[in-house]
Amino acid sequence: MFRNQYDTDVTTWSPAGRLFQVEYAMEAVKQGSAAIGLRSKTHIVLGCVNKANSELSSHQKKIFKVDDHIGVAIAGLTADGRVLSRYMRNECINYSFTYESPLPVGRLVVQLADKAQVCTQRSWKRPYGVGLLVAGLDESGAHLYYNCPSGNYFEYQAFAIGSRSQAAKTYLERRFENFSDSSRDDLVKDALMAIRETLQGETLKSSICTVAVVGVGEPFHILEQETVQQMIDAFEIVGEQEGPAAEPDAAAAAGQEAAAADQGGSTEEGVAPMDI
Amino acid sequence: MDFMASKQPENSLLGPEADSQRTLYPYVTGTSVVALKYKDGILMAADMGGSYGSTLRYKNVERMKAIGKHSLLGASGEISDFQEILRYLDDLILYDNMWDDGNSLGPKEVHNYLTRVMYNRRNKFNPLWNSLVLGGIKNGQKYLGTVSMIGVNFEDDHVATGFGNHLARPILRQEWHENLSFEDGVKLLEKCMRVLLYRDRSAINKLQIAKITEEGMTISQPYSLKTYWEFSAFENPTQGAVGSW
Numbered sequence: 001m002f003r004n005q006y007d008t009d010v011t012t013w014s015p016a017g018r019l020f021q022v023e024y025a026m027e028a029v030k031q032g033s034a035a036i037g038l039r040s041k042t043h044i045v046l047g048c049v050n051k052a053n054s055e056l057s058s059h060q061k062k063i064f065k066v067d068d069h070i071g072v073a074i075a076g077l078t079a080d081g082r083v084l085s086r087y088m089r090n091e092c093i094n095y096s097f098t099y100e101s102p103l104p105v106g107r108l109v110v111q112l113a114d115k116a117q118v119c120t121q122r123s124w125k126r127p128y129g130v131g132l133l134v135a136g137l138d139e140s141g142a143h144l145y146y147n148c149p150s151g152n153y154f155e156y157q158a159f160a161i162g163s164r165s166q167a168a169k170t171y172l173e174r175r176f177e178n179f180s181d182s183s184r185d186d187l188v189k190d191a192l193m194a195i196r197e198t199l200q201g202e203t204l205k206s207s208i209c210t211v212a213v214v215g216v217g218e219p220f221h222i223l224e225q226e227t228v229q230q231m232i233d234a235f236e237i238v239g240e241q242e243g244p245a246a247e248p249d250a251a252a253a254a255g256q257e258a259a260a261a262d263q264g265g266s267t268e269e270g271v272a273p274m275d276i
Numbered sequence: 277m278d279f280m281a282s283k284q285p286e287n288s289l290l291g292p293e294a295d296s297q298r299t300l301y302p303y304v305t306g307t308s309v310v311a312l313k314y315k316d317g318i319l320m321a322a323d324m325g326g327s328y329g330s331t332l333r334y335k336n337v338e339r340m341k342a343i344g345k346h347s348l349l350g351a352s353g354e355i356s357d358f359q360e361i362l363r364y365l366d367d368l369i370l371y372d373n374m375w376d377d378g379n380s381l382g383p384k385e386v387h388n389y390l391t392r393v394m395y396n397r398r399n400k401f402n403p404l405w406n407s408l409v410l411g412g413i414k415n416g417q418k419y420l421g422t423v424s425m426i427g428v429n430f431e432d433d434h435v436a437t438g439f440g441n442h443l444a445r446p447i448l449r450q451e452w453h454e455n456l457s458f459e460d461g462v463k464l465l466e467k468c469m470r471v472l473l474y475r476d477r478s479a480i481n482k483l484q485i486a487k488i489t490e491e492g493m494t495i496s497q498p499y500s501l502k503t504y505w506e507f508s509a510f511e512n513p514t515q516g517a518v519g520s521w
Contacts, residue, residue: 098392099385106377139415140378 001027011123021127022120025149028129032075034165034198035062037133038158038172038191039144040182043215044135046073047191049162049198050210063212067092068219069102069137071212075162076130076149084128088112105136109145109153117151131161135214142215160194167197184215189235192228204232289401298402302354304328306339307478308440309350309409310468312452313418313433314461317489318411320350321465323473324498325480332480340486342493344369347383347412348486349390352437353425354405361404364393383412383419387429395427407437412488436468439476444468458487470501 006012007020014020035048050059063073064085070092074081088108095103112132119125132147146161147153158176160168171194179187191211196204206229214220284291289298304326311320326334339358340350343365351358368389372381381389387410397403403425411420421431434448447468456464462485473479481503486495 098389099381100388101382101385104377104379106379107375110375110377138379 009123010120010125010127019120019150022150025127025129026131029076029131029149029161030163030165032077032130032162033062034160034162034168034195035073035075035131035133036158036160036165036168036172036191036194036198037073037135037144037146037156038176038179038187038194039135039142039156040179040184040187042142043182043184043187043213043218044071044137044142044144045187045191045211045213046071046133046135047195047209047211048073048075049195050208059208063210063222064089065212065220065222066108066134066136067096067102069214070105070108071135071214071220073133073135073212074130075133075165077128078130080128081130081132084112084115084130084132087115088134102137104138104140105134105143105145106138106140108136109134109147112147113151113153116147116149119149120151133159133161135212135220137214137216158194160198162198164198164200167200168194171197184213184218185231188213188223188231192232192235205229206232298400299354299357299405302357302405304334304355305405305478306337306352306355306358307476308436308438308444308472309339309352309407310436310440310444310448310465310472311350311409311411311420311434312448312456312461312464313411313420314456314458316458317413317418317487318348318420319458319461319465319485319487320348320409320411321469321483321485322350322352323469323480323483325478325482326355327478330477332478335480335482336498338484338495340484340495342488342495343386343410343412344372344381345492346380346414346488347386347410348488348493349386350409350411350437350486351406353407357404357406361390361393361406361408365390380414382414382417383410383421384414386410386412387419387421387423387431391423391427391429394423394425394429398426409435409437413490416490439472439479440468443471443475447471466501470503473501473503 006014010019010021033049033051037046046063048062052059060078062078065071066085066088072085091108091111092103116128119127127149129149134145134147136143144156145153146156146159157179158172160172175190188211195209206225210222211228212222288294306326309322311318320340322339324335324337325332326337337355340348341362343349390408390410394404405425407425408423420435421429422435423429434452436444451464465485469483473481481500482498484496484498486493
């Protein structure tokens with residue numbers, strides 16, 4: 001995208017009906033390191049790439065537990081993500097206190113989206129520069145949502161955000177039809193493989209990624225580093241293109257089409273906004 | 277004689293001037309509510325009386341109401357406060373329905389919401405002068421709980437308010453069991469209500485029984501219990517009485 005005279009204020013429309021500041025906020029999400037999420041009928045797995053700035057520093061926390069039944073993975077401005085996680089934790093805890101019942105994910109996600117929308121319609125605010133993958137368990141089953149800086153939210157079977165997420169999305173698109181009935185462990189394996197796709201050949205090790213699970217009878221928790229490393233070793237997916245235990249592709253043709261299209265971090269001006 | 281009067285902030289509910297703004301005593305009251313879990317859900321019974329002190333003033337008061345799709349609320353105590361609670365719950369259910377997302381507040385959630393309301397009012401020295409019974413069933417899970425005017429809440433297989441605690445609960449402890457049929461449940465409730473009718477001065481012989489199941493809530497038409505007053509102990513009741521003056 002190039003600078004233009006309509007992109008200074010979030011409260012200025014462009015003649016084409018676009019809010020450039022909001023779109024720039026979405027760009028911030030695309031610059032952040034990758035986060036992925038996928039779900040079956042009973043479990044949701046969140047994963048993210050944790051790249052430290054230098055060997056001397058620790059890496060940023062990008063997956064947050066919001067409640068026993070809800071967790072979130074973020075990509076973009078992690079500071080904004082932390083603030084929103086605190087808001088979500090607060091909402092969950094208040095609901096739990098009043099109703100002795102877990103807050104339905106669908107409602108939390110709408111509240112989050114409405115909060116983000118406010119920032120797109122006030123001249124003294126700026127949009128949140130973070131995309132959130134919200135994983136949660138409801139009465140109605142397992143859910144995975146994606147919350148945009150624009151204030152939109154979408155429900156997904158599987159999704160990836162952040163830099164080089166298109167590679168992960170391609171992988172997920174090939175496999176998503178099987179996810180509904182996947183076992184918990186297969187789901188984690190698929191998450192790790194999707195993360196590996198975003199590393200573009202770099203070795204997958206548990207020190208550069210984080211995985212979290214929530215499911216029926218399993219409160220949200222982040223997996224221990226050793227556990228993740230064991231799973232990586234067990235599935236022998238380090239540095240391999242397609243592991244020997246991989247399931248047959250359900251829709252290889254669709255996967256190829258998606259790979260040929262948009263490379264993620266689109267630089268086309270004519271592209272319609274809000275497309276992920 | 278010099279004394280320092282304690283100065284209250286303007287909006288406080290303590291001190292003599294504020295007495296007109298908070299509940300000190302109830303005026304029109306309902307008496308016991310009795311409820312139990314049975315095979316398909318919850319059964320609840322309450323009479324239709326609204327007493328004005330010792331006068332049995334109002335005889336057509338419905339003290340049980342459906343809340344949303346899954347719950348049933350019965351109340352004893354101040355009738356106007358019960359109506360206020362119904363208004364709060366109306367708003368609550370309305371906002372819940374407006375989400376239109378397949379989630380709904382079940383009896384457990386409503387019960388806890390009421391507990392918060394009652395306890396918070398009690399903390400402000402301005403209670404809602406009621407004892408509430410909240411029962412319901414959602415996704416096969418039966419729920420029955422009670423909240424008092426000071427915010428004491430708990431769940432059980434059978435609950436009662438007021439005199440019902442003293443007269444009905446002992447009967448229920450003896451005779452309640454899991455998976456009562458509808459007919460047995462009604463018989464058991466009627467047994468309790470009959471005892472209350474004999475012994476509670478504020479009870480009237482016009483009651484309703486409400487049931488809530490997965491299908492919904494139904495409430496019976498008002499009816500009366502058969503009573504028997506020819507027990508020999510009731511004849512010449514003062515015969516053996518020791519005078520007090």
